[in-house]
Amino acid sequence: MHSAKRFLWAAFFFLPLLFFTPGNVCGAVVDDYTPEVTARVARISFIRGDVQIRRPADEDGAKTDWERAALNLPLVEGDELATGANAVVEIQLDGYNHIRLWENAYLKFTTLGDEGIAVSLPQGTLNFRARSFDKAKSYFEIDAPNATVSIEKAGMYRIESGDTRNTEIRVAASEDGEAKVYTESAGFTLRSGRAARIFIAGNYAGDYETETLARTADEFDEWVLQRDALVAKRLSEAYYDKYYDRDQFGAEDLNEHGEWIYTKKYGYVWKPFANAISGYADWSPYRYGHWRWVPFYGWTWVNDEPWGWATYHHGRWVWDNGYWVWTPYAAARWRRSWWQPAMISIVTWNGRVLWYPLGYDDNYCDFNRGYGGYGRYRRNRRNNVTIINNNTTVVVNPTPTPGLTQQQINDQRRRSAQQPSFNRVPPGAVVELGVEEFGKQRRGNRTASLQTAKQVLASPIDENQPPPALPEYKTIKSRISREILIENPRIDDRQAARVRTGAETRENGKALNQKLENQRIFGNRQPKVVPDVNQNPTPTEQSEPRRTGAVNRRPAVRQDGDSGETRPTPGFNPRSDEPTRTRREEKPTESRQEEQPPVRQRPRENRNAPVFQPQPERPREEEPPREERRRSQPTFPQPEQRREEPRREQPRREEPRPQPRPETRQEQPRPEPRREQPAPRPEPKPEQKPTRPSVVERKSKDN
Numbered sequence: 001m002h003s004a005k006r007f008l009w010a011a012f013f014f015l016p017l018l019f020f021t022p023g024n025v026c027g028a029v030v031d032d033y034t035p036e037v038t039a040r041v042a043r044i045s046f047i048r049g050d051v052q053i054r055r056p057a058d059e060d061g062a063k064t065d066w067e068r069a070a071l072n073l074p075l076v077e078g079d080e081l082a083t084g085a086n087a088v089v090e091i092q093l094d095g096y097n098h099i100r101l102w103e104n105a106y107l108k109f110t111t112l113g114d115e116g117i118a119v120s121l122p123q124g125t126l127n128f129r130a131r132s133f134d135k136a137k138s139y140f141e142i143d144a145p146n147a148t149v150s151i152e153k154a155g156m157y158r159i160e161s162g163d164t165r166n167t168e169i170r171v172a173a174s175e176d177g178e179a180k181v182y183t184e185s186a187g188f189t190l191r192s193g194r195a196a197r198i199f200i201a202g203n204y205a206g207d208y209e210t211e212t213l214a215r216t217a218d219e220f221d222e223w224v225l226q227r228d229a230l231v232a233k234r235l236s237e238a239y240y241d242k243y244y245d246r247d248q249f250g251a252e253d254l255n256e257h258g259e260w261i262y263t264k265k266y267g268y269v270w271k272p273f274a275n276a277i278s279g280y281a282d283w284s285p286y287r288y289g290h291w292r293w294v295p296f297y298g299w300t301w302v303n304d305e306p307w308g309w310a311t312y313h314h315g316r317w318v319w320d321n322g323y324w325v326w327t328p329y330a331a332a333r334w335r336r337s338w339w340q341p342a343m344i345s346i347v348t349w350n351g352r353v354l355w356y357p358l359g360y361d362d363n364y365c366d367f368n369r370g371y372g373g374y375g376r377y378r379r380n381r382r383n384n385v386t387i388i389n390n391n392t393t394v395v396v397n398p399t400p401t402p403g404l405t406q407q408q409i410n411d412q413r414r415r416s417a418q419q420p421s422f423n424r425v426p427p428g429a430v431v432e433l434g435v436e437e438f439g440k441q442r443r444g445n446r447t448a449s450l451q452t453a454k455q456v457l458a459s460p461i462d463e464n465q466p467p468p469a470l471p472e473y474k475t476i477k478s479r480i481s482r483e484i485l486i487e488n489p490r491i492d493d494r495q496a497a498r499v500r501t502g503a504e505t506r507e508n509g510k511a512l513n514q515k516l517e518n519q520r521i522f523g524n525r526q527p528k529v530v531p532d533v534n535q536n537p538t539p540t541e542q543s544e545p546r547r548t549g550a551v552n553r554r555p556a557v558r559q560d561g562d563s564g565e566t567r568p569t570p571g572f573n574p575r576s577d578e579p580t581r582t583r584r585e586e587k588p589t590e591s592r593q594e595e596q597p598p599v600r601q602r603p604r605e606n607r608n609a610p611v612f613q614p615q616p617e618r619p620r621e622e623e624p625p626r627e628e629r630r631r632s633q634p635t636f637p638q639p640e641q642r643r644e645e646p647r648r649e650q651p652r653r654e655e656p657r658p659q660p661r662p663e664t665r666q667e668q669p670r671p672e673p674r675r676e677q678p679a680p681r682p683e684p685k686p687e688q689k690p691t692r693p694s695v696v697e698r699k700s701k702d703n
Contacts, residue, residue: 130151150511248315280304
């Protein structure tokens, strides 16, 4: 009895693990599931006019052809965009950040990942609107001709690169924005309400001028403000962290085209309005759109509905009570909502490709595996892929079918998954397309016949079946319709190659801000640490002199001509913050007046002083050292009054002692050791020159 109970308990805990074994390629339904491809994806959220796109080079290194851009087209790392005359395009990076391009612009996504984004703008005008930005978590950098702009705060930024004939570019910041701007020889901080002109050619190349941002707006600024106000309104009405999480960006478009309702089986779901689908005959999910080849992912569905970005790459479309509704999550919920090319079940049948929406209880299966969808991504990106699946808000909708236990819900989902698909998918939702037409044109999808649809939906989905035989992109790219390919691209490869962007050569997947800041601003020197202003300094700290300079200045050296040794500049001590004293300051001083040289006065004559005979001077090379001279200096009896002779060396800085009177002085004062001065030589008497005789004397002599 006890052994039977133990067996039942073991089966109760370990039986569910049999359905999630590693052998089941598409059966991983645990919360921390991570798909094989996790490349970051942006989308074209608005487009007007002629906008072209070119994908990165293929595995063989051959350049791809230019294609026509479309609304809700996915963008990945390495993509290039070009706008024609009177054309604009808006790129949504996530729920809060957008890039907008003006006419005759060219943009390339150098880096597009969770760690940060870097774009290159060789020509044209760009506007970047950041509503939520934290530079500690990610970076955003824009490489303009011979300059790099690094975003520091949320705000609005405008970069004008001009064309190949321009010799200067312009950068502006507004809406509390702040950016670091780097040129080939300088770097500075651009704050909100300021603009900068950067010279990229000519005699002033590398210099810049800042000015107050003009309040006048051109046509591009007016369009940007209109789009920004519309996006702000949609975000304020969005249901992030309530019905869906923030990884499902683009879901804010659903409020204008549908409503949220509650169902007992699926919880809160979104139902499109009748007027949102009335323009499409016999509408069903994944019917109106076309297939595009997207690097890293493979074949990807691009919908025609303006609101369908989130609904076709997240969650599930389910048939409930005679109408289609969209649920942001499936029965097997992941911790993070990973973007997928299409949430469908696709098969090949008699030379045709058929697909229909994936069921609520069906696990996602990558239908692009085997076609190089993620193999190239792993080879190129390698360790540059950063997966962020922690600290993600998981939205918990009300539990469907209240009153059931979790075990009963799991059993119900398991039985539903084992049933044929026609029990939960109507036959009219099966869409077909010929294999020779797949991926070659934008329109032409049609519903399958009733008999074919029933045959496809009759058998349950086998998650372990091999992928469908879809055509490869490299075999059909030369036969793609002109509705997709461009005959005359606007951007010439030779023209784009002549423009060098960025203040420094960029490495893939790495930011340049820290490197350029050390080189352009601090000159590869350690910046000074700014003390915290909130801390109250002590009285001793207040008495210290204020530090100057932006960096720790290196000690200067000078050449000593006498000894040939290099000595540091007086006043600098590399081991201490306080400057050292000079040789003059080390001597004890009483006042600054004593530092002045004494005025030499003529000594008084003392007739009673003995007269010393002058001694012959020694040659300079035979002069003994000072210490020896001091020992050999003779002592003489101290007279009552001694003649003071002028001294050549500077007198000692001491207070003058009062001269004692001769009659009261008994002791002989201690002679001070000083250098013996030779007695002054007696001045020779001037020789008397013979005077000229007077005229009388000359006459007497002549007579």
